[in-house]
Amino acid sequence: MIYADYNATTPLGEKAKDWMAQALELWGNPSSSHRYGRKASELLNKSRESVAELLGVNPNDIVFTSGGSEANTLALMGLALEVGPGFRLLTSLVEHSSIRDTLPLIEKLGGIIQHVAVNSEGQLSLVDLEKQIETFKPHLVSLMTANNETGVIFPIPQILQLCEAHACLLHTDAVQGLGKLDPTFYRNAHLVSISAHKIYGPKGVGALIIKKGVSLVATHYGGAQEIKRRGGTENVVGIAGFGGAAREWQETHGSQDLKKVRDYFETFIGGSLDGVSIQGEKEPRIPNTSNFRFQGIASEVLLGALDLEGIFISAGSACSSGSISPSHVLLGMGFSESEAKECVRFSWGQMSGLNTVEEVAKKVIAHVTRIRARNTLKALSK
Ligand SMILES: Cc1ncc(COP(=O)(O)O)c(C=O)c1O
Known part of the structure; x- marks a missing residue:
C-alpha cells in the first residue's frame, strides 16, 4: 500500500496517541474545580501551550474547535455577526469549501461578498488585491495560506501589510500551511485557522487563533469555555492529541x-x-x-x-x-x-x-x- x-489526512503520530491515552484516563470535566477537573484542565493547558509553542503564538489566543472547517466558519460568521448587516468580506474563488459554503449564510445576515481573482496558476495579483481593498473597503479579507488541491501559496506577509495599511482584518486558513511552512509566514494574521489531522494529530480537532484586540461573536454556546469564544465542554482527548502531535512535530520538524x-x-x-x-x-x-x-x-x-x-x-x-x-x-x-x-x-x-x-x-x-x-x-x- x-x-x-x-x-x-495523516496517520496518528506516537505522541498524539500517548497524550490521548493520558486524556482517556483523566476523565474529569476541565471546568470542575475539584481534583478530577483540575487534572483534565492541566492536560488541556499543557496541550494549548504545546500548540502555541509550535506556532509561536500566545496560548490565550487559541480557541480550540472541532477542526479547520469550524475554525473557518467561526472566523467568518463571528466577524459577520460582530459587524452586523453591511459586513464586507473579500475572499477568493479557490478557498476551502468550509469558507465557500459559509458565504450564503453571511449574505443572509446582510453581508456583502466580493472575490479576488486568481490566474491559471492559482495565484492572485497583489496589485489587483490592493485595488479591491481600496475600492471595496472590506472589514475582513479571508485568503488561504496554501491551497489544499494545488499547494499554491498566497503571499500572506504582503497581504497582511496591505490589510494593515487599509485598516482591515486578515483571516488566513492555514490548515495546509501548518507543518509545511515556517509559522512566521502566516501566524501574524489577525485570525488563523489550523487543524490537527494534517500534522499527525486526530481528526475532529482544530483551532482558530484570535489575536488580542480582535473581537467576534461566538457561534457555539453552552458555557464560558475557551474564554467565552467557543462554548461547550472541551474535546479533551482530541485537544490532547493535537498537543501531542504539535510536540512531536516540533521535535522532528524538518527531518x-x-x-x-x-x-x-x-x-x-x-x-x-x-x-x-x-x-x-x-x-x-x-x-x-x-x-x-x-x-x-x-x-x-x-x-x-x-x-x-x-x-x-x-x-x-x-x-x-x-x-x-x-x-x-x-x-x-x-x-x-x-x-x-x-x-x-x-x-x-x-x-x-x-x-x-x-x-x-x-x-x-x-x-x-x-x-x-x-x-x-x-x-x-x-
Ligand atoms: C485548506 C483547508 N482548510 C480547511 C480544511 C478543513 O479542516 P478539517 O478537516 O479539520 O475540518 C481542510 C481540510 O482538508 C483544508 O485542506
Missing part, C-alpha cells in the same frame, strides 16, 4: 525533505509522458503537493486503476471527492469542466521516500499510457 494523500521527493516525482513523470501539466508549477508551493493533469484521462479512471494497485491519491479535495462535480478550485483558475476532471492530486508525507515516489511514478506512467492507447483504439473503431 502506498499512501499519497497526506493533504486529506524530511519532501520537496526533494516531490520534485523527483514530478521530473520522473514529466520526463516520460507528454500531455501533462502541473498546476501551480511556476508559483511558490508547499513542498509536498503535486496537482497533475493528464490530458485525455478522466481522473476517476486513473484513481481507480491506482487504487487497485494499492496506491491512494485523490481527485480534487477529499471533502469534495465522491461527488462528480469538478473541483471549484480548478474552475476558479479558469479550467473548463472537462479539463478539471482530468486533474489528480498527489500529496506526500512521513512514509514517502524516493523509492516510494519512483514506484508510484512508474505505475502512473504505465496506466496513463495504457488508458490513452485504449482511448485511441476506441476512437478509431467508432
